[in-house]
Amino acid sequence: MTVRLEPWGEDDLPLLRALVGDPAMMAHLGGPESPERIARRQERYARSGSGMYKVLADGVPAGSVGFWDREWHGATVYETGWSVLPAFQGRGIAAAAATRAIALAREQGRHRHVHAFPSPDNGPSNAICRRLGFELLGEVRFEYPPGRFMQCHDWRLDLTAPAPPAGSAPARR
DSSP states (O other), rough: OOOEEEEETTTTHHHHHHHSOOOTTTTTSSOOOOOOHHHHHHHHSTTTTTOOOEEEEETTTEEEEEEEEEEETTTTEEEEEEEOOOOGSSHHHHHHHHHHHHHHHHHHHSSEEEEOOOOOTHHHHHHHHTTTEEOOOOOOEEETTTOOOEEEEEEEEETOOOOOTTOOOOOOO
């Protein structure tokens, strides 16, 4: 299966609705978003340079991935996140998309670290972090969505370290 990223576009609202408007998709993130919140998110994502990408699996829209600036413990870092529709889960698409997004963040070279903040009970996302060589720093209280706090794992990847060779999985930590 070929996985490609395209910058998020004006016509990607139906994909966003499927990703963040579905209770099952948002089970680890506080539940589905309202239509108004989805519309605001679509507007942000579609802006040039937003850092958000549509994930295509064999040319079919399958999910989203991105990275953006975040202030974290006194430093500016990237935060990353990904989401893949249920019909495409379990095929390595999210890991491939996250690998490509991390490569883009590395190319930008603006920050040393990228962090991911999956819920401790989100096994697949935590497994992707391990597989891609992130270091688990511990559990943190994290605000998402705004106004709601949840417990998350804080995974960090050093973007100045050499990227693993394509097709290889880094050693488990």
